[in-house]
Amino acid sequence: MIEPKTLKGFRDYLPEVMIPRERMMEVARNVYRQYGFVPIDTPALEYLEILTGKGSDETERQLYRFEDHGGRQVGMRFDLTVPLARFVAQHHAQLGLPFKRYHIAPVWRGEAPQAGRYREFVQCDFDTIGTESVAADIETALVMHDLIVAVGVTEFKIHINHRQVLTGLLEKLGLLDASVPVLRALDKLAKTSVEAVSAEMQQAAGLTAAQAAEVLTLASVKGSNAEILQQLATIVAGNARGEAGLKRLSDMVAGLAAAGVPESRFELDVSIARGLDYYTGVVFETYLDALPGIGSICSGGRYDNLAGMYTKQHLPGIGASLGLDRLLAALEKLGKLPASKTTVPILVAFFDPDRLNDYLKISRTIREAGFGCELYPEPKKLGAQLKYADQKGFRIAVIAGSQELERGVVQLKDLQRKISSDVAWGNDPSELLRGLANMLQLNEGNLVV
C-alpha cells in the first residue's frame, strides 16, 4: 500500500477551495475579454535556455529543470512573462501588433516552503504588446479597476506612479548614477520615517544631506490627484524625462475620469517603484481599503522591450497580474467568499429505489429550466441525504416518496429556513419550477458569487 500524499510544497484544491477559485478565474477571463484581450496558452515545459536567458540567480535556483526523453535540457515555466516574450518573438508576424493577450495558468518555483506559499501557483496576467500609447496604460488601469469591482469589492485604490518622474528628478539633481540605491531607499518611505530614508540615501548612495532632502521633497507630495500633479510639475520642471512622465500621469488621470472611474479609486503615489530594472513607464499597485496590510492584489506596469533576448523586433508593452491567492484570502477575510461545497443550489433526494425514473425526470425538468441540480446518486434514508445536503451547502431539497408521487406532488424543502411546501408535479412542470424560483429568491442573499 502506497501512502497517499501530496508532494512537499504542493497542495490539493478541495471543492470548497476550488469552487471560488474557479469562479474568480472566470471573473478575470470575462473582464479581460470585455476589453478585447484574447487567451493564449504556452507549454508548461520550455527549453532551459529560453527560461534561464534573463533569469536572476534566484530564479535559476528555483527552476524545476531536467533532461527530457530526447536528452534536451528543459525546465518548467516559473512565470508567464518569459513564455509571453518567447511566444510574441516567435509568432508576432502571425499575431499582428498591437497584441493584447491574457494567460491564466500555473507556474512552478522550487522555493523554500513558507506559510501560505506553494511551489505551484496560478498567475492571471494580461498584457498589451507593441504599442507605447497612453490609451493602453489607461485601459490597463481600467481592467484592474473592473476586476476588483467584479469580485464584489468597492472600496479600494489603484496606486499609480511613473518611473520617469522619479528618474527625471534624479537626473535633474545629477544623481542618475545613484538611482538604484536611492530608489531602494525611497521605496521604504511607506514603512519608515523620512529621517531613516534620508540616512540610508546618504550612507548607501553617497548623497549629501541637501541632496537627500531634495529627493525627499517627493515625500511631501500629497493631496488630490490634481494637487499632486501640480506639485510634481514644480519638482520635475525643466527636466524633459520627468516632464514626459508627468504628462503621461496627467493624461491617465484625465482618461480614467473620462471613462467614469470614481476619483476615490485611483491615487497618484510617488512612493511605489516596483522592480525598477524591468518597468520603465507607469507602474501600478492595488490596495484594498479594508486590508492594506495584505499588500497589492493587482500590480503591473509598462516596460520598454519585452523580448530583446529572442528578437530584434522592438516590443514595448504594458501589463498587470491579478494576485489570485491573495485576493481569495482577502475576500475570505472580508466575508465575501461564501463557503459552499456545491456548484448547484438544489438536491433531488433519491429514497425510493423504484422511483428512480421519476427522480431522473424531475432532475431533467429542473436542469432544462436553467437551475442546476444534483440527483443524490443512490437510494438512502432521507435523514442521511439531508445531512449530505447540509454539509455541502445545498439550499433546497426536492423530496418525493411514492406517496407524494402518487398524490401528484413533490415536497420542496428550504434547507436554510427549514420550511417545506408541496407543489403539484405531473405533466405540467410549471408549479414545481415556480416553487423553486420563489424559494431561491427568498434566500438569494446567500447566493454564491
Add this chain to the structure above:
Amino acid sequence: MIEPKTLKGFRDYLPEVMIPRERMMEVARNVYRQYGFVPIDTPALEYLEILTGKGSDETERQLYRFEDHGGRQVGMRFDLTVPLARFVAQHHAQLGLPFKRYHIAPVWRGEAPQAGRYREFVQCDFDTIGTESVAADIETALVMHDLIVAVGVTEFKIHINHRQVLTGLLEKLGLLDASVPVLRALDKLAKTSVEAVSAEMQQAAGLTAAQAAEVLTLASVKGSNAEILQQLATIVAGNARGEAGLKRLSDMVAGLAAAGVPESRFELDVSIARGLDYYTGVVFETYLDALPGIGSICSGGRYDNLAGMYTKQHLPGIGASLGLDRLLAALEKLGKLPASKTTVPILVAFFDPDRLNDYLKISRTIREAGFGCELYPEPKKLGAQLKYADQKGFRIAVIAGSQELERGVVQLKDLQRKISSDVAWGNDPSELLRGLANMLQLNEGNLVV
C-alpha cells in the same frame, strides 16, 4: 540572441485556437456543474511512487520524471485518474461519499511524436466515486449527452455496453480463462469480418469453431435497444453475472428515456469493450454521425475500485472524459467552429489623438451595456484599423473623428455587410446602444458559439 521556439513535441495555442478551446472547456464546466459535479485541482507534480504504482511499462516509459530540489523522486502527472485516486484516498473522510468531481487540466506524456499528438494535452474528466448505483451510470450518460448537445451537435450516438454481459456469456461457455484474448478478438468486430474474428479466437484463445460461433452470436445482436435487450436476455440466460449486467443495461435504457433523451442518441452496442482490465461495469463511447471515423469523442465506464493502491477504503465509481482535441477537430471539420481572433464583436477606432477621452467614454458605455469592445490601442490611420478589425474578425467598428463628435454623432460600420450608419452620441447613450444591438442582431448568424 536565443532562438524563440517551443520545446519539441509541444505547442503554443494562438488566440484563434485558444478562443474556441477555452469556450469548450467552459461548456464542459457548465454541464458538469449542472449535475452537481464540483471542481478540484491537484499538483502537476507527484511523488514518483504515486504515479508509477499501477503504471504499465508504457506509462512508465513516457513519464516525465526527475529529482526535485529536496532530492525527492517526482514525476509530472500523465493522466487525471491516478491523481484522483490519490486525492480521494487522502481526503475521503473530509470529502464525504458519494463524491462527484470534475477536473480539467493538462497532463504530460513523453510519447514519440505523431501527427496531431502532443506531449502536453488537456483532459476533461468527471467521475462519481463511492457508489455502485445505476443512477450514477445513467447520469454519467446524461452528462455525456448534454455535453455534445451543448457544443452544438445534435446527430450523435452514445454507444453503451456492459462488461458483465460479455463476461457472463464467456462464463456460461466455460471460457472465462480465455476472456482476455477472446475479448481482444471480439473488439475487432467493427473493423473486420466475423470469419476473421472467429479464426483469431480459435488461434489466439484456443476456442473450438463451435465455441467461437457461440461467442459470435453477439455479432448478430441487432435492432432497436428493446430488441437488443431481448436478444441478450436469451444469450446470457441462466448466468447470474450476465443477467445482472443486462439488468443494468435495461435500467439505463429506461432511465435515459425517462430523462427525455431521444432513443436515437444512445445505442446498446455489444462490440465495445474499452480497456478491459480497468472497467468492470457499463462502458461508453460516443460517435458523431457525420464523422464516425474520428473515433469516440467522449468515453468512460464503471470501475470496481478506484484507489486500492492507496487505501483499504473500497471506492467503486464511474466516470468519463471528453476528448477535447478530438471534439475541436470534429467541430472544425463540421464548420461549427467559427474562426475568430477576438472575443468581442466591437472595435472602437482611435484615430484622433486629441479625442482619446471621447473614445474611452464610448468604450465604457458599450461595456457597461454588456457588449464587449476593444478600443484600438493607439491613434492610427482608419484604413489600418479597419484592416486590423477584418483580420481579427470584429463585426462592428465604431468610428468617430472630431467632425462626427462635434456634430454629436458616431458612425457604426457593419464590417460584414459593409454598411454604415450614424447614430446620435452625447449625454444619452441609448441611440448608440440600440444601433449596436440592431447591427449585432442582423449578423448574429455569424456569432461565435
